[in-house]
Amino acid sequence: MNKKIKLVCSILLVMILIIMTACNGNGGENKNSEKTGLNKEQKEASEFTKEENDKIYALLDFEDKQEFEFAEKGLIASPDQLELKDEDGKVIWTQKAYEFLEVDKAPDSANPSLWRNSQLNHITGLFEVTDGIYQVRGYDLANITLVEGETGWIIFDPMLSVECAQAAMQLVEENLGKKPVKGIIISHTHVDHYGGIKGIVSEEEVQKNNIPIIVPEDFEEHVVSENVYAGTAMGRRASYQYGPLLPPSDKGNVGIGLSTAQSRGTISYISPTDEIKETGETRVIDGVKMEFQMTPGTEAPAEMNTWFPDKNALWMAENCTATLHNLYTLRGAQVRDGNAWAGYIMDAITLYGKDVEVVFQSHNWPHWGNDFIHEYLENTAAMYKFINDQSLMYINQGYTSDEIANMITLPESLEKPWYTRQYYGTVVHNSKAVYQKYMGWYDANPIHLFAMTPVDKAKKTVEYMGGAEKVLDKALKDFEKGEYQWVAEVTNMLVFADPENKDARYLCADALEQLGYRAESGTWRNCYLTAAMELRAGNEADANDSSKASSDVLRSIQPYMVLDYLGIHIDSNAAEDLNLKINFKYTDAKPIFVTVKDGVLLYQKDAEGKDVDASIIMPTQAMAMLLDPESIDPDLIKIEGDDEILNKLTEHMVKFDPFFNIVEP
Numbered sequence: 246m247n248k249k250i251k252l253v254c255s256i257l258l259v260m261i262l263i264i265m266t267a268c269n270g271n272g273g274e275n276k277n278s279e280k281t282g283l284n285k286e287q288k289e290a291s292e293f294t295k296e297e298n299d300k301i302y303a304l305l306d307f308e309d310k311q312e313f314e315f316a317e318k319g320l321i322a323s324p325d326q327l328e329l330k331d332e333d334g335k336v337i338w339t340q341k342a343y344e345f346l347e348v349d350k351a352p353d354s355a356n357p358s359l360w361r362n363s364q365l366n367h368i369t370g371l372f373e374v375t376d377g378i379y380q381v382r383g384y385d386l387a388n389i390t391l392v393e394g395e396t397g398w399i400i401f402d403p404m405l406s407v408e409c410a411q412a413a414m415q416l417v418e419e420n421l422g423k424k425p426v427k428g429i430i431i432s433h434t435h436v437d438h439y440g441g442i443k444g445i446v447s448e449e450e451v452q453k454n455n456i457p458i459i460v461p462e463d464f465e466e467h468v469v470s471e472n473v474y475a476g477t478a479m480g481r482r483a484s485y486q487y488g489p490l491l492p493p494s495d496k497g498n499v500g501i502g503l504s505t506a507q508s509r510g511t512i513s514y515i516s517p518t519d520e521i522k523e524t525g526e527t528r529v530i531d532g533v534k535m536e537f538q539m540t541p542g543t544e545a546p547a548e549m550n551t552w553f554p555d556k557n558a559l560w561m562a563e564n565c566t567a568t569l570h571n572l573y574t575l576r577g578a579q580v581r582d583g584n585a586w587a588g589y590i591m592d593a594i595t596l597y598g599k600d601v602e603v604v605f606q607s608h609n610w611p612h613w614g615n616d617f618i619h620e621y622l623e624n625t626a627a628m629y630k631f632i633n634d635q636s637l638m639y640i641n642q643g644y645t646s647d648e649i650a651n652m653i654t655l656p657e658s659l660e661k662p663w664y665t666r667q668y669y670g671t672v673v674h675n676s677k678a679v680y681q682k683y684m685g686w687y688d689a690n691p692i693h694l695f696a697m698t699p700v701d702k703a704k705k706t707v708e709y710m711g712g713a714e715k716v717l718d719k720a721l722k723d724f725e726k727g728e729y730q731w732v733a734e735v736t737n738m739l740v741f742a743d744p745e746n747k748d749a750r751y752l753c754a755d756a757l758e759q760l761g762y763r764a765e766s767g768t769w770r771n772c773y774l775t776a777a778m779e780l781r782a783g784n785e786a787d788a789n790d791s792s793k794a795s796s797d798v799l800r801s802i803q804p805y806m807v808l809d810y811l812g813i814h815i816d817s818n819a820a821e822d823l824n825l826k827i828n829f830k831y832t833d834a835k836p837i838f839v840t841v842k843d844g845v846l847l848y849q850k851d852a853e854g855k856d857v858d859a860s861i862i863m864p865t866q867a868m869a870m871l872l873d874p875e876s877i878d879p880d881l882i883k884i885e886g887d888d889e890i891l892n893k894l895t896e897h898m899v900k901f902d903p904f905f906n907i908v909e910p
Contacts, residue, residue: 394531406510
């Protein structure tokens, strides 16, 4: 049973398994390479890009080292060199590969501000935050935080990968001694904050020692719903956002704003034992008192901050991160509420601002001093409030999403602090998130109600512009003038009109590359450079070079969620003649009555239908097998009635391609 459940686990965890792939290209040489200089080789930064990057030195105060002082404060121990490998020798986490960051001046191929942020995230080791609170930073995408109790540790956010969590705990034990885990708090629903939990404790230890695992209300439901339903698409898009295809280098991945990279180890999960439902709730674990502040709908749909009244320390989860975060994340997710986000930060000031002496969080480094913290929290709140309100001001004047994105800029007072810079989120795409939240996709121009497909539009546009050769000639001239955004747009149209046009592919890649070199946002840089790589080399991702799944989350998924995902897999148009009535009778849960009406899967919880085609009897764990019909185990799934019911139910399932094209048709 375990083997077959694990076989289908990756289907449900496709978003959680962020696609860490390597790309090997086979694009042909450009027939006019000598004439045009177009080829699939990576290029140096152009003079225009150098000029743009040099402007950053005049814009920002690089002599201000306050964030470096905070990032280095309290260092207890740091490894000489950090690189973790799995049993097969695959590198699952490395700081060694980012040693190229250890030079002061940024290369021409990197935005100096992003370079500086990545240098901060390259600072690695075990740190004391305040008396009895410690962090290991630089060992994964997220930090792991340890609060010392009377007899053991309370762990906050046990990282993304089991192997990274184990390595972090080894560093802790070498320097602070070995202590039992007395409790675990997971601040929110994103996998980089719980995936490493089995590197800290086992399920057996949790049960035997009554170790509480405390989460915000509705945590488990959102773990599934946010990551699974559109998981294949999110996973593919994440391969652009986080840049796993890109080698760490001054022309490749230099960081992602919240860390240098993501780890590629084993993802695990243990179901929580306790939910926080209201702000002001307290828990005492191993003598440590904690008060929780609920912040739903901010950086995650279920999230919470934590106040330590005996230490004057405030854990801000991922609501403050020393950078502008995302109201909309480029991998795809439900839009976040900038107004609510700002409001919860201001509530934290009201609740804890009088006494707070240190603010720390799950990414980047802490900040100390009551006056500085007030400014830090207020400026962070003001960023999200400004983007929300200013976007709505423009919306109510009739401006469209793209127009607003080209108009909105932070006030200088919010633009200057290093901790409000746009290393992860950007004002541009966050303003579009506000538009999406309030207005949706439609800009009110009826021309866009039923727009042409990108391929059809590209072919017609190229025809109107006089053909591909004329467009390419003009694009080359614009490239030489440094008009990279337009060149990328128009040559990508040529690619969609004819994906085999090597000249167009290479010029589009060259333009995207220059945009990447100057991007301050690590995620934007990764998107630009990954697209350039795929245009030059082709989309030939290797599924073997990925994070490893465990079946832990699968055991916690509610049966109705599996049915939701099954419904997403069914091509209802192809199955429009399919009509079924099925009782799902579970050996360990209440029944569900399923109706397939004209190819659409509907269900009623806690119900049994009459005159059904079949009844299916199974444990809830076996539900995931429906998503991979070849894995169905007849010893686990019993059928009363139509023996062909499962074949009929799954006949029109569509297999999702996790490596679908993005920058070409």
